[in-house]
Amino acid sequence: MYLNGKAKEQASYDAIVIGSGISGGWAAKELCEKGLKTLVLERGRMVKHVADYPTAMANPWDLPHRNRMPDAFDVENPIATKCYALDEATQQFFVKDADHPYIQEKPFDWIRGYQVGGKSLIWARQTQRWSDYEFQAPARDGFAVDWPIRYADLAPWYSHVEKFVGISGNKDGIDTLPDGEFLPPFELNCVEKQIQTTVKNNYTDRHVIIGRCAHLTKPQPIHLQQGRGQCQARHLCYRGCPFGGYFSSNSATLPWAAKTGNLTIRPDSVVHSIIYDEQKGKATGVRVIDAHTKQSTEYFAKIIFVNAACLNSNLVLLNSTSKRFPNGLGNDNGLLGRYVAFHNYRGSLNASFDGFQNQYFYGRRPTTAFMPSFRNVKKQETDFQRGYMVAFSASRAGWQRGSSQTGFGAEFKESLLTPGDWSVYMMMQAETLPKHENHVRLSPDQKDPFGIPQLITSIGYDDNDVKILKDFLMQGAEMLEKSGCKNISSHDDNRNPGLDIHEMGGVRMGKDPKTSLLNKWNQFHNVKNVFVTDGACMTSVGNQNPSITFMALTARAANHAVSELKKGAL
Numbered sequence: 001m002y003l004n005g006k007a008k009e010q011a012s013y014d015a016i017v018i019g020s021g022i023s024g025g026w027a028a029k030e031l032c033e034k035g036l037k038t039l040v041l042e043r044g045r046m047v048k049h050v051a052d053y054p055t056a057m058a059n060p061w062d063l064p065h066r067n068r069m070p071d072a073f074d075v076e077n078p079i080a081t082k083c084y085a086l087d088e089a090t091q092q093f094f095v096k097d098a099d100h101p102y103i104q105e106k107p108f109d110w111i112r113g114y115q116v117g118g119k120s121l122i123w124a125r126q127t128q129r130w131s132d133y134e135f136q137a138p139a140r141d142g143f144a145v146d147w148p149i150r151y152a153d154l155a156p157w158y159s160h161v162e163k164f165v166g167i168s169g170n171k172d173g174i175d176t177l178p179d180g181e182f183l184p185p186f187e188l189n190c191v192e193k194q195i196q197t198t199v200k201n202n203y204t205d206r207h208v209i210i211g212r213c214a215h216l217t218k219p220q221p222i223h224l225q226q227g228r229g230q231c232q233a234r235h236l237c238y239r240g241c242p243f244g245g246y247f248s249s250n251s252a253t254l255p256w257a258a259k260t261g262n263l264t265i266r267p268d269s270v271v272h273s274i275i276y277d278e279q280k281g282k283a284t285g286v287r288v289i290d291a292h293t294k295q296s297t298e299y300f301a302k303i304i305f306v307n308a309a310c311l312n313s314n315l316v317l318l319n320s321t322s323k324r325f326p327n328g329l330g331n332d333n334g335l336l337g338r339y340v341a342f343h344n345y346r347g348s349l350n351a352s353f354d355g356f357q358n359q360y361f362y363g364r365r366p367t368t369a370f371m372p373s374f375r376n377v378k379k380q381e382t383d384f385q386r387g388y389m390v391a392f393s394a395s396r397a398g399w400q401r402g403s404s405q406t407g408f409g410a411e412f413k414e415s416l417l418t419p420g421d422w423s424v425y426m427m428m429q430a431e432t433l434p435k436h437e438n439h440v441r442l443s444p445d446q447k448d449p450f451g452i453p454q455l456i457t458s459i460g461y462d463d464n465d466v467k468i469l470k471d472f473l474m475q476g477a478e479m480l481e482k483s484g485c486k487n488i489s490s491h492d493d494n495r496n497p498g499l500d501i502h503e504m505g506g507v508r509m510g511k512d513p514k515t516s517l518l519n520k521w522n523q524f525h526n527v528k529n530v531f532v533t534d535g536a537c538m539t540s541v542g543n544q545n546p547s548i549t550f551m552a553l554t555a556r557a558a559n560h561a562v563s564e565l566k567k568g569a570l
Helices: 005-010 022-033 071-076 137-141 151-165 190-202 221-225 249-259 310-318 398-403 409-416 463-482 547-567
Strands: 012-018 038-041 263-266 269-277 282-290 296-306 338-341 347-353 369-371 388-396 422-431 439-447 453-458 485-492 504-506 530-532
Touching: 005 012, 012 022, 012 282, 022 038, 022 249, 022 296, 022 547, 038 296, 151 249, 151 547, 190 369, 190 388, 190 422, 190 463, 249 263, 269 296, 269 310, 296 310, 296 547, 310 338, 310 439, 310 453, 310 504, 338 439, 347 463, 388 463, 422 463, 463 485, 530 547
Parallel strands: 012 038, 012 296, 038 263, 296 530
Antiparallel strands: 269 282, 282 296, 338 504, 347 422, 347 485, 369 388, 388 422, 439 453
């Protein structure tokens, strides 16, 4: 449907945001607060906070299959079913494999959430700032291209975001992991504290901290104004939290934007492409396909924010062709879709711990112990580039052993009430290097159900990733052994890229239009009124969980966009 005159005026906005997830919600909030009439386009269904969390309070016995997915589901969804957070109570927030097909030139598990709120409903909620060691790394180590910003550029925006989101954490004074605006932290348990002490006594470059996470341990007035309440430590977060205890677009940014009267959300809107006007030399709107009727519609705006999540943002931009940009919007240098990277999660360790049999822990803490990267941080120390974060937790089995424990009668029931021995689980979150060959592109002949070209993923590991894995397994085992752990076993699950759900790049920031697509404000170098602020914009990936950085970049870019728009520069 093509609009003219009054119809076009009714379909026109100051700003369009493509995607309603973590970064899209922040774009909507900032733009609406600054007075811009903003349209948010979401390809999935509407999900309203609380009202559309049908399983949030369900017990396992309330669910038809006791919270397990039937075998038929696993057979039909070999990709989605690999995600740790997908079960019978959360399945409604995950994309089924057949709903949006793609082509794996190399194995890649693309985990997606198509609904208002996107993956902000099902994210792991871990939030660590970057430091200058991450922003300076490409220039120092010679991979990717130099970031056009440094920590000082983003620090006030981290604070801006953290105060609104609500981040539980401790001020640890570690230069490699800057402190932020924190609510009271969760607490390490006794075994984790034992490991913390051992690491401190044995290593000068390693620090064990409680994980920083987007949970309201002590809601502040700004959070109460959002209608959110204290985290109940239920750890049922992936179902949607009726308390608003963790941050999501649904509980926080989108309702906040709606209160301004400037927000319009259009769900069930599959974005086909961005419209580029040859005469004006800028983007003028977005083509949308209705998810139900498959009718095509165009919406128009002065500025456009692309926040569809990394690979979908790449897809939309690659499909946004014109005479000026035959290979995708802004793609003069042929780098659109290139240098996609991710986090390497392949390595893990398990161990047992004797002692502390008289101690337990309370609740289901929604975070773990973390150790910031200690490899190649300040200088090159190993035969591989970059490094990894470590996450670990200790627990006692307790009553949940009943699912696999045999027996009956009073003795059996009594045994279920007695906590088991302590066990420790440790995992890696490693940086991968952006490489030209790791890319996505559009299929020339295969389409999705909406007639849009399918995405081809060609993303894999390299020797550097294997070296990092081996180093983590060796160092992790050493730290656990020194801490008194026993029965230490190491594992390489050889998972496909993508299952980390931290894919980044393809539309990277940089200083030079010849080697990057976006400038320091997340604007296309050659299409100034289009901004990309989700994972697609990342020049490199660091080893921290990325979402808080996406949010800070988005808030910063949105405020710049509004300033430039008011100056008449866009």
